[in-house]
Amino acid sequence: MNVSIIGTTGYGGAELLRILHRHPEFKIQSIHSSKKDFPIWKEYPHLFEIIDDNLQNINSSKIAEQSDIVFLATPSGISGQLAAEFENKNISVIDLSGDLRLPAVTYKKWYKHEPVNESLSSKAVYGLSEWYKEEIKASRLIANPGCYPTATLLGLAPVVKEKVISPSSIIIDAKSGVSGAGRSLARNTSFSEANENFRVYKVNEHQHTPEIEKQLSRWNNDISPITFTTHLLPITRGIMITAYVQLSEDLNTSQLLELYQETYRENQFIRIRPENTFPSVKEVAGSNYCDIGLHVDPRTGRLTIISVIDNLMKGAAGQAVQNANIICGFEETTGLDFIPMYP
Structure with a gap:
């Protein structure tokens, strides 16, 4: 399964790279950011000679043609606009921001951004993996919970x-x-x-x-x-x-x-x-x-x-990949069986 990440230069995007790089079922097809045309390791030097992919511009049609799932690791106020671009395209969207979690009036009051269209947010399933598995499995639009x-x-x-x-x-x-x-x-x-x-x-x-x-x-x-x-x-x-x-x-x-x-x-x-x-x-x-x-x-x-x-991890990228596993019918632990780091 091919996956794309938008918003790769943030901490959530970096964690998605770390998880998906070793995931046995998902292949990172493309990574995207408003910053573009330079390798991701220049933003995150720990990825040098591990992930050398260049950051690309954001073209929703091209991403939907090449990938099965797109992760939106962009800030609130931006992710909702991107999710709207993928509506009715043949791709699953997992949004790590807060743009799809709340009704429009509530969202505007608490986030101070313009909300997405109610017809879009109403389609989003709240991706609390342990509680909404069946809904997640049947959806193409997931609102990943906050940390x-x-x-x-x-x-x-x-x-x-x-x-x-x-x-x-x-x-x-x-x-x-x-x-x-x-x-x-x-x-x-x-x-x-x-x-x-x-x-x-x-x-x-x-x-x-x-x-x-x-x-x-x-x-x-x-x-x-x-x-x-x-x-x-x-x-x-x-x-x-x-x-x-x-x-x-x-x-x-x-x-x-x-x-x-x-x-x-x-x-x-x-x-x-x-x-x-x-x-x-x-x-x-x-x-x-x-x-x-x-x-x-x-x-x-x-x-x-x-x-x-x-x-x-569980508060962002880990749960997003867990939801992707559920959508695709994989074991939820696939690619996520990390032993905690200690000390």
Whole structure:
């Protein structure tokens, strides 16, 4: 199967190259960027004598003729325009931006960009791989989830679907490494500002908030608006979500671990930690795993959920390739069986 990548010079695009270069079923047919006519290794020297392909201009008709799947690793506000160019062409589109995840009015409010046509966004399937396999398999247009929503939703889904928590009690404490902000220059992600520092940002206004709420409401109509607070960690990769929810039933940690283990029994990328052990971001770095730990506080009746992912892998490129595997009928783990990097 031939695949193309648009937006190859960003971190998500670089991760797609790393994964797809060794994928046994996908062949990188072409790579594209607004920067063009020079080899990708000049942008990313670690690819020297590994991937020497030149960046090409973006011609949707030519890409659709040559490839079976195109990955859009371009910023929000751009990906939606590109997705529209591929509409009605014989190619599957996997968009890593937020352009296809929300209704137009909600998107404009939170992303501050003009939304794509509603007729296009309504065709997109939300690509949370573990939960929407059949929909993904039947679609040609996938809205790859955001990094924060992936870790959050995988952590919350079992108790939200089983309706064992108070629907108005969800509080999410989210932390991400600086690569989540991309390669653009910004003061807060510069070394001097981020190193040996810990910063809260976008308090009560992060654009992933409505995406999380939309999916939680799909599983339980009674879910109320959530509290979602994001922080910047002085690390390159990784996301840790700590979610606090009030239980509506008298359940202990062991019982809830059984629920999670049964829910994710056939999902190889979800690892439920044993009782009283909790994951850290380094334990999933460079991999497509999501590790989840749980603990019920019997004093308060609250459940604490810890969910960790690599934001560039399970939170972006890894899940995008997982979705491509599902579309093509391959094993979900194909080309993604990386052991996490440690230390």
